[in-house]
Amino acid sequence: MKSHQTAQTMKPATAAKKLGVYLEATPAEFREGVVSRAELNALQTDPPEWLRELRRNxxxxxxxxxxxxxxxxxxxxxxxxxxxxxxxxxxxxxxxxxxxxxxxxxxxxxxxxxxxxxxxxxxxxxxxxxxxx
Incomplete structure (x- = not known):
């Protein structure tokens, strides 16, 4: 029997909290989807411009x-x-x-x-x- 490893996901609100940003100011595609642990790690290590801008201003x-x-x-x-x-x-x-x-x-x-x-x-x-x- 094979065990299937599923990607751990979180709601956008949880991801925004972990990223230290205001959810309502994030792009629509971020707010409307789910965020995997791998995506969150990628956002933390190499933040896109929208995330850098939110953190800055x-x-x-x-x-x-x-x-x-x-x-x-x-x-x-x-x-x-x-x-x-x-x-x-x-x-x-x-x-x-x-x-x-x-x-x-x-x-x-x-x-x-x-x-x-x-x-x-x-x-x-x-x-x-x-x-x-």
């Missing part, structure tokens, strides 16, 4: 917008940003530096600092436990 999905602004996705929502933004719009927001953005960046910095503190504390506890064992 957007519109960008919310996780990318949040990362570029240095805030969380929740912080974006609290700031009233619910749609995809272009690189130009993100740069304008950075230049404008509204109060909500400054506040969310400070919050994100505190979250990161706390995560580092907790990790260091856990590592110290593990080291102490190994030493005492």
């Amino acid at each position: 957007g519109p960008h999905p919310r996780p990318v917008v949040a990362a570029k602004l240095g805030v969380s996705i929740s912080g974006l929502a609290r700031g009233g940003i619910t749609e995809a933004l272009t690189t130009e719009q993100i740069e304008a927001l950075k230049a404008e530096s509204p109060e909500w953005l400054r506040k969310e960046r400070a919050t994100q910095a505190e979250v990161r600092k706390e995560a580092v503190r907790i990790k260091e504390k856990q590592e110290k506890q593990e080291k102490d436990a190994q030493r005492d064992a």
Whole structure:
């Protein structure tokens, strides 16, 4: 009996998420088909012009917008940003530096600092436990 290996495929939304692009801005043929693992790998290693353009100028999905602004996705929502933004719009927001953005960046910095503190504390506890064992 022969086993048939089928190509692993994913929905366009999943592929767009993995590529870090806004699905609605991708070409129709990308949105309307399915993407195999091999196609996804090819897009990642040798991106076509449309993909390079989307990554460079957007519109960008919310996780990318949040990362570029240095805030969380929740912080974006609290700031009233619910749609995809272009690189130009993100740069304008950075230049404008509204109060909500400054506040969310400070919050994100505190979250990161706390995560580092907790990790260091856990590592110290593990080291102490190994030493005492």
